[in-house]
Amino acid sequence: MTEHDQTPPPPSEAEAEILQIVWEKQPVSVRTVHDHIRQLRDVGYTTVLKQLQRMLDKGLVDRIPGKGKSFDYVATQPASETRTTLLNRLVRTVFGNSKTDLVMHALGREDVSTSEIEQLKAFIADLEAEQGEDEDGR
DSSP states (O other): OOOTTSOOOOOOHHHHHHHHHHHHHOSEEHHHHHHHHHTTSOOOHHHHHHHHHHHHHHTSEEEEEOSTTOEEEEESSOHHHHHHHHHHHHHHHHSTTOHHHHHHHHHTSTTOOHHHHHHHHHHHHHHHHHHHHHHTTO
16 A cells, blocks of 8 residues: 555554554664564564565555664554554454443453453443433533
8 A cells, every 4th residue: 555545454463563562662663663572472573574564565654764774664543543443343253243242251351450440430430421411412
């Protein structure tokens, strides 16, 4: 994809991992991305470079001049847009389009903290308040 006026395709799992690093550190070099991924698993520098080149072709990242003859990479879409796309795909394909099933599955895990539950309660209360305002015509 050479034109960035269109929304790029959703990233693969490997691309999403790289995008997370790009969003946090952009503009970012291949070396920096490689160093971060190497903390999690063994991966070659050229593998990361090739992946970023594919992501450039897909329109997921842009390349800008870096130090010397190298390039740095920046994301073409904000993290929130890409996360929404990936979440929608997950809800559709894994949970039969049921947001409730997704949330119930996530909350059914043993490692949900009291703090997270309180944050969720506050979020739900905010949603209910917004819906109440919408129903009242305000």
